[in-house]
Amino acid sequence: MHIPDGYLGPATCGLFYAVMLPLWAVASKIVKKTLKAKQVPMLAIGAAFSFVIMMFNVPIIGGSTGHAVGGVLVAILLGPWAACIAITVALVIQALLFGDGGITAIGANCFNMAFVLPFVGYYLYRVLSYNAPLDSNRRVFAAGVAGYIGINVAALFAGVEFGLQPLLHHTAFGQALYCPYGLNVAVPAMAGEHLLIFGWVEAIVTALVIKFLQKQDVNLLID
Amino acid sequence: MKITTKLWIGMAVLIVLSPLGLILPDRFKAGSAWGEWGADEMQKLVGYVPNGLAKLSTLWNAPMPDYAFKGWEEKGLPHLSFAYIISAVLGIAIISVAAWFIGKVLTKKGD
Numbered sequence: 001m002h003i004p005d006g007y008l009g010p011a012t013c014g015l016f017y018a019v020m021l022p023l024w025a026v027a028s029k030i031v032k033k034t035l036k037a038k039q040v041p042m043l044a045i046g047a048a049f050s051f052v053i054m055m056f057n058v059p060i061i062g063g064s065t066g067h068a069v070g071g072v073l074v075a076i077l078l079g080p081w082a083a084c085i086a087i088t089v090a091l092v093i094q095a096l097l098f099g100d101g102g103i104t105a106i107g108a109n110c111f112n113m114a115f116v117l118p119f120v121g122y123y124l125y126r127v128l129s130y131n132a133p134l135d136s137n138r139r140v141f142a143a144g145v146a147g148y149i150g151i152n153v154a155a156l157f158a159g160v161e162f163g164l165q166p167l168l169h170h171t172a173f174g175q176a177l178y179c180p181y182g183l184n185v186a187v188p189a190m191a192g193e194h195l196l197i198f199g200w201v202e203a204i205v206t207a208l209v210i211k212f213l214q215k216q217d218v219n220l221l222i223d
Numbered sequence: 224m225k226i227t228t229k230l231w232i233g234m235a236v237l238i239v240l241s242p243l244g245l246i247l248p249d250r251f252k253a254g255s256a257w258g259e260w261g262a263d264e265m266q267k268l269v270g271y272v273p274n275g276l277a278k279l280s281t282l283w284n285a286p287m288p289d290y291a292f293k294g295w296e297e298k299g300l301p302h303l304s305f306a307y308i309i310s311a312v313l314g315i316a317i318i319s320v321a322a323w324f325i326g327k328v329l330t331k332k333g334d
Contacts (some may be wrong), residue, residue: 006273035330037330040323044323045227048315061251063254065254066256097287136249180268190257219327
């Protein structure tokens with residue numbers, strides 16, 4: 001889901017930077033108020049975990065690859081705004097150091113994976129785990145569902161961003177200037193592979209770690 | 224043992240296992256992620272390289288492109304797996320320090 005340079009036109013890149021700048025500002029403000037000093041090591045671990053879990057490319061046999069993001073997990077543990085900051089750090093380093101995701105697309109990639117994904121996942125988890133005891137299996141289930149839905153909504157956004165490009169930018173002869181695939185191809189491709197494969201990877205990763213943390217230190221799950 | 228210590232041990236295990244993210248796609252003949260093709264792959268897929276894509280795709284020259292060392296594109300899986308592990312270590316080090324620093328600054332009281 002790391003959109004590279006050259007797939008999104010200048011308007012889309014600019015728009016998502018413009019959307020993310022205030023969101024990053026709000027995130028800093030809210031995290032400043034809510035994050036406790038003793039949670040700082042978890043913020044570092046969350047960002048690092050999100051980075052390394054994204055290295056585990058899962059193949060679709062004979063097709064493409066994809067991976068979990070781990071962002072819903074970070075959101076459950078630290079809240080969605082802290083998760084936004086943690087995942088943003090991971091995405092920026094991925095783009096700068098490893099060329100994974102474009103420089104021009106950092107705004108869009110952060111919107112999809114550092115904003116949409118943790119927020120959808122977090123609030124869904126809160127609804128599904130409402131009044132559930134901290135050590136209950138309902139929390140594990142809620143985490144899994146939240147992971148699955150969170151990454152799928154993010155993938156849907158990425159698909160729409162890809163798919164709008166041929167409409168926005170093309171030559172007089174109909175050749176695309178950026179992503180050549182329209183909504184009819186990009187949305188089913190991005191949504192389909194995440195619904196079928198990668199969403200389950202995110203669900204399993206999220207649920208397993210929550211299960212592990214329940215046994216280790218259930219207080220980490222206090223909302 | 225503190226929970227953070229345990230989680231860092233888990234992270235070390237993930238670093239060692241990370242080449243699976245390279246080896247499994249290779250074994251199962253899976254290509255790039257959707258929408259993350261290089262210019263040459265794009266040529267094969269749609270018969271041309273979109274003009275803007277051709278220009279922008281070379282905009283940034285990452286120091287360790289695709290989690291490997293520069294010029295290692297043609298090396299075999301053992302080499303690439305090694306580079307992948309180094310990338311994981313480097314990435315985790317930089318990202319955790321950066322996030323830790325941001326967290327420290329944000330949780331600083333009294334200003």
